[in-house]
Amino acid sequence: MSRDAIGRSKYELDTPALVLDSPVLKKNVALMQAHAGSCGKALRPHAKTHKCSRIARVQIEAGAVGVCAAKVSEAAALVDGGIGAVLVTSPVVTPRKIGRLLDCLERAPELMTVLDDAANACALDAAARRRGLRLGVLVDLDPGLGRTGVSFDRVLALARAVHACDGLRLRGIQCYAGHLQHVPKFEERSQRSLACMQAAARCVAQLREAGLPCEIFSGAGTGTYDIDTRIPEVTELQVGSYALMDAEYVRIGSAAAADRFTAFQPALTLLTAVISANQATHVTVDAGLKALYHHGDTPFVVYPPELAGVTYDWFGDEHGKIVVGESAACPALGTVLELVVSHCDPTINLFEELFVVRDGTVVDVWPIDLRGRSQ
Amino acid sequence: MSRDAIGRSKYELDTPALVLDSPVLKKNVALMQAHAGSCGKALRPHAKTHKCSRIARVQIEAGAVGVCAAKVSEAAALVDGGIGAVLVTSPVVTPRKIGRLLDCLERAPELMTVLDDAANACALDAAARRRGLRLGVLVDLDPGLGRTGVSFDRVLALARAVHACDGLRLRGIQCYAGHLQHVPKFEERSQRSLACMQAAARCVAQLREAGLPCEIFSGAGTGTYDIDTRIPEVTELQVGSYALMDAEYVRIGSAAAADRFTAFQPALTLLTAVISANQATHVTVDAGLKALYHHGDTPFVVYPPELAGVTYDWFGDEHGKIVVGESAACPALGTVLELVVSHCDPTINLFEELFVVRDGTVVDVWPIDLRGRSQ
Numbered sequence: 001m002s003r004d005a006i007g008r009s010k011y012e013l014d015t016p017a018l019v020l021d022s023p024v025l026k027k028n029v030a031l032m033q034a035h036a037g038s039c040g041k042a043l044r045p046h047a048k049t050h051k052c053s054r055i056a057r058v059q060i061e062a063g064a065v066g067v068c069a070a071k072v073s074e075a076a077a078l079v080d081g082g083i084g085a086v087l088v089t090s091p092v093v094t095p096r097k098i099g100r101l102l103d104c105l106e107r108a109p110e111l112m113t114v115l116d117d118a119a120n121a122c123a124l125d126a127a128a129r130r131r132g133l134r135l136g137v138l139v140d141l142d143p144g145l146g147r148t149g150v151s152f153d154r155v156l157a158l159a160r161a162v163h164a165c166d167g168l169r170l171r172g173i174q175c176y177a178g179h180l181q182h183v184p185k186f187e188e189r190s191q192r193s194l195a196c197m198q199a200a201a202r203c204v205a206q207l208r209e210a211g212l213p214c215e216i217f218s219g220a221g222t223g224t225y226d227i228d229t230r231i232p233e234v235t236e237l238q239v240g241s242y243a244l245m246d247a248e249y250v251r252i253g254s255a256a257a258a259d260r261f262t263a264f265q266p267a268l269t270l271l272t273a274v275i276s277a278n279q280a281t282h283v284t285v286d287a288g289l290k291a292l293y294h295h296g297d298t299p300f301v302v303y304p305p306e307l308a309g310v311t312y313d314w315f316g317d318e319h320g321k322i323v324v325g326e327s328a329a330c331p332a333l334g335t336v337l338e339l340v341v342s343h344c345d346p347t348i349n350l351f352e353e354l355f356v357v358r359d360g361t362v363v364d365v366w367p368i369d370l371r372g373r374s375q
Numbered sequence: 376m377s378r379d380a381i382g383r384s385k386y387e388l389d390t391p392a393l394v395l396d397s398p399v400l401k402k403n404v405a406l407m408q409a410h411a412g413s414c415g416k417a418l419r420p421h422a423k424t425h426k427c428s429r430i431a432r433v434q435i436e437a438g439a440v441g442v443c444a445a446k447v448s449e450a451a452a453l454v455d456g457g458i459g460a461v462l463v464t465s466p467v468v469t470p471r472k473i474g475r476l477l478d479c480l481e482r483a484p485e486l487m488t489v490l491d492d493a494a495n496a497c498a499l500d501a502a503a504r505r506r507g508l509r510l511g512v513l514v515d516l517d518p519g520l521g522r523t524g525v526s527f528d529r530v531l532a533l534a535r536a537v538h539a540c541d542g543l544r545l546r547g548i549q550c551y552a553g554h555l556q557h558v559p560k561f562e563e564r565s566q567r568s569l570a571c572m573q574a575a576a577r578c579v580a581q582l583r584e585a586g587l588p589c590e591i592f593s594g595a596g597t598g599t600y601d602i603d604t605r606i607p608e609v610t611e612l613q614v615g616s617y618a619l620m621d622a623e624y625v626r627i628g629s630a631a632a633a634d635r636f637t638a639f640q641p642a643l644t645l646l647t648a649v650i651s652a653n654q655a656t657h658v659t660v661d662a663g664l665k666a667l668y669h670h671g672d673t674p675f676v677v678y679p680p681e682l683a684g685v686t687y688d689w690f691g692d693e694h695g696k697i698v699v700g701e702s703a704a705c706p707a708l709g710t711v712l713e714l715v716v717s718h719c720d721p722t723i724n725l726f727e728e729l730f731v732v733r734d735g736t737v738v739d740v741w742p743i744d745l746r747g748r749s750q
Contacts, residue, residue, distance in 0.1 A: 014750045070693040093650045148651040275468045276523040291749040318445040334468045374666040375389045
């Protein structure tokens with residue numbers, strides 16, 4: 001398989017397989033870029049979603065200023081893939097990781113990281129100075145989730161500490177409200193996200209009043225991409241899922257008023273085949289929780305047309321269950337089904353390759369080169 | 376990293392990392408082998424758990440007759456790794472997969488598969504005959520789960536159909552009650568598994584009375600390893616998790632009376648480091664749901680000793696949460712913690728390598744060569 005799949009119908013691929021619809025990807029990428037541009041914001045899409053430097057390149061070519069990475073090992077793979085303007089969105093703490101980060105910085109001077117601790121700032125500073133480097137830094141703000149970041153009242157002190165370090169270059173702040181992206185109701189999500197981002201915006205003002213540089217305020221996800229843009233201080237969006245979409249964001253989209261999210265269409269699907277058909281109302285397919293991550297909303301069928309909308313359920317590590325019900329006929333043994341996955345990020349992280357298709361035909365195979373890069 | 380980690384303390388590894396304690400693995404493997412032997416059963420451990428042909432080799436060297444694979448692509452990796460006696464425990468249906476299976480059979484004549492459908496038997500037979508091969512087959516029985524397998528009343532007819540195929544060699548049956556392995560109470564698990572396996576044993580008798588070969592009855596998992604051995608017709612155990620253990624089986628063990636399971640100790644642990652420590656009662660670590668699969672029982676800390684027993688909770692795709700509580704001190708930024716994982720199978724499938732340790736020192740690095748082999 002792999003490259004000898006090029007030119008074939010996607011339904012001939014060995015299953016399970018992940019399929020990326022190239023025109024849909026490009027449309028999603030262009031739409032978000034146009035949205036950011038129309039709001040006067042930059043776009044720095046999160047590569048943790050797609051784990052693929054080829055997709056990152058599509059985003060950069062469409063106008064993104066760079067990409068985000070969750071981990072240093074992801075950043076290293078992006079730099080290997082020719083993407084230099086990477087923001088690492090989690091603190092980099094252990095000596096080994098700091099070393100790897102600076103290895104990247106040597107090759108990609110635009111690379112930045114976030115931090116949320118003064119001692120960590122000192123460690124990064126010392127390591128950078130030892131190597132004659134200067135590392136761009138955003139102070140990470142805790143949006144109330146308690147995961148990473150400092151509380152709003154401690155931002156100024158930490159920013160001052162960073163600014164005092166010769167090996168660091170204070171670039172601004174990050175505030176990413178991960179816990180608000182999937183709030184189902186648009187109005188509630190909107191109100192909570194605006195409150196959070198406005199508090200962060202006041203920190204931007206504090207920094208500037210104190211004479212500290214704060215050229216970047218990075219934030220927003222696919223759930224708040226057109227909410228957080230209302231905050232003038234926000235300079236860039238670090239949205240991720242919009243490029244590929246998944247069942248989770250499709251549901252949030254349909255729960256919203258107006259046509260929000262309907263703009264973004266699922267570009268990623270999973271192919272799976274029926275391997276057992278001895279039951280009256282369900283069949284067993286060959287994608288289990290090792291091929292379709294058991295997290296987020298229920299996956300659903302988009303092909304074949306007669307099963308469109310039927311839901312998938314996990315059936316152990318290796319298998320899935322497609323319940324057709326009494327009214328319809330079960331698909332025959334060997335039938336290939338196409339699904340929208342539950343939560344795109346961790347499912348992509350299970351595979352080595354994306355089969356890129358146009359009009360149902362495989363046109364390329366892209367390595368998921370950030371896969372497994374959790375370090 | 377990787378091989379240059381050899382000789383270092385495991386706590387110096389870049390995190391997250393999966394660690395395999397070699398003496399514990401060998402002890403678990405020896406114990407299960409001794410148990411099977413004392414019951415007069417063969418052992419064919421399931422490689423879907425560890426995804427590692429080096430571990431499969433340890434099991435074979437200890438006396439296993441072969442190993443199981445859930446998928447054809449896993450079988451191919453095992454054959455590449457020098458393990459020939461592989462049983463594929465899920466039906467192999469699509470033409471592409473049948474082709475790959477026969478590629479394996481050419482290199483490993485002992486390879487077998489299961490099937491649960493007469494048309495599938497014909498397809499396998501025709502493909503094998505076209506290539507001048509003969510494929511060993513077990514008829515897969517549905518233990519009442521409805522996932523794969525035929526119902527008990529249809530076993531004889533399907534076995535007859537297989538036996539009539541020149542390209543197939545009927546070897547026996549498989550009955551694996553996946554839904555009973557994690558029933559918490561030993562007595563209930565015991566009673567339900569015995570009922571199921573006794574019904575399967577009656578099928579063995581039927582086949583033999585009909586003059587059909589049935590030399591193999593493969594079944595049992597780590598949850599029923601010392602229950603199903605009470606069935607005389609069972610010839611081999613296809614247990615998997617016992618070799619590495621996880622939080623799920625540790626819990627089942629502690630729920631059981633007597634010393635069941637306490638024999639098997641966790642050989643697999645995950646190392647993760649504290650990357651944010653700005654909260655009073657919890658810290659954030661660098662293993663999220665992409666490094667520690669969100670399935671099964673709660674992971675728990677085994678190192679450092681002062682945090683032993685503290686539980687881990689998922690904190691999104693990239694992070695985990697260690698709640699220490701008000702009474703104890705939170706570990707400092709950069710502290711490395713060691714955890715027993717929730718469900719070993721899918722967590723191993725997230726990594727490329729196992730760091731093999733003895734007395735806390737890395738002695739080898741084994742590739743997880745079946746990783747991502749979901750096809």
